[in-house]
Amino acid sequence: MTSRYSFLTSRRWLGLIAAAVAISVVCALLGYWQWSRYQGRADQVALVEANFDQDPVPLTDLVSRPGAELDPAHQWRPVQVQGRYLGEVVVLPQRGVAGNPADHVVGVLAVDAGDGPDWAVLVDRGWxxxxTFADHAAAQELPSGQVTTTMRLRPAEAPSPRVLDVGQIHRLNPTQALTAATGTEEDDSAGYVLATGIYGQLAAETEGGSDVVPAELNLLPRPVADLGSHLSYALQWWVFALGLYVALVVLARREARDPRAPAPVRRRADTDEDEAIENQIQASATSSA
Structure with missing residues (x-):
């Protein structure tokens, strides 16, 4: 007796099953990709929540030497340093903040690191x-004397391949910022060593006990603790992958119950046998007549 579901081995159904499996695998991978993005975003938010409001510590407590990379666990940690700004102010143009078009004011601070030469640290002072048509000189003014600076540590950015305008940088890269501020690259006679793996986001700054952050300058805000829609997208992709198999089962059950479903094609041997029987019946009827 022929099985109700024998049609599943037909070319049409094998093609449907193969397509469903292929699409479901793609959906599962896309869901995993969104899940990975969600986890990465959740880790970033957790890091901000853990580090952003901690009490400031000396820079050398978190960064062992000027050329060291920033430990990811120390991102957003506040440090307090004393020093003076080198050279001229530098502008990082057109890097938006909280949806606002913004230019950043950048300086290179020669920090007293205790024993040995000063460290030259890139500082993003705000935005x-x-x-283009406004006068931003007040916002771009750097303190001229010894300052006490509180800043939150961030990993330095890769150098920009773009041609740099005078007094501008396109990424927060310490080497390019030092060149833009002083007109020269670091050398042994400069009296300081460039901190190449970090930069700081200004949180507070005083000179002689007085606040020297220009009123026209906005400090960078706390990062938004938003996990985004990645988790929702991941679940949607996975539900869609499962839905493909549910749809296959429903379609197969419907076709098995449908009396109008095409009958299975009989094998040629069965057809030949039926024709032989019919011929014998006809021959018997003729002879009887």
Whole structure:
């Protein structure tokens, strides 16, 4: 007796099953990709929550030497340093903040690191709204004397391949910032060593006990603790992958119950046998007549 589901071995159904499996695998991989993005974002939010409001510590407590990379666990940790700014102010143009068009004011701070030469540390001092026709001199003014600076540590960015305008950088890269601020690259006679693996986001700054952050300059805000929609997208992809198999089962059950479903094609041997029987019946009927 022929099985109700024998049609599953037909070419049409094998093609449907293969397509469903292939698409479901793609959906599962896309779901995993969104899940990975969700986990990465959750780790970043957790790091901000753990480090952002900690009390400042000396820079050398978190970074062992000027050329060291920043430990990922120390991102957003506040440090307090004393030093003076080198050279001229540098501008990082057109890097938006919280959806606002913004230019960043950048300086290179020669930090007293205790024993040995000073460390030259890149400091993102804050931002103002991008406006080509406005005078931003007040926001770009650097303190001229010894300052006490609190900043939150961030990993240095890769150098920009773009041609740099005078007094500008396109990424927060210490080497390019030092060149833009002083007109020269680091050398042994400079009296300081460039911290190449870090930069700081300004949190507070005083000179002689007085606040020297310009009123026209906005400090960078706390990162938004938003996990985004990655988890929702991951679940949607996985549900869609499972839904493909559910749809296959429903379609197969419906076709098995449908009396209008095409009958299975009989084998040629069965057809030949039936024709032989019919011929014998006809021959018997003729002879009887």
């Amino acid at each position: 103002y709204t991008t406006d």
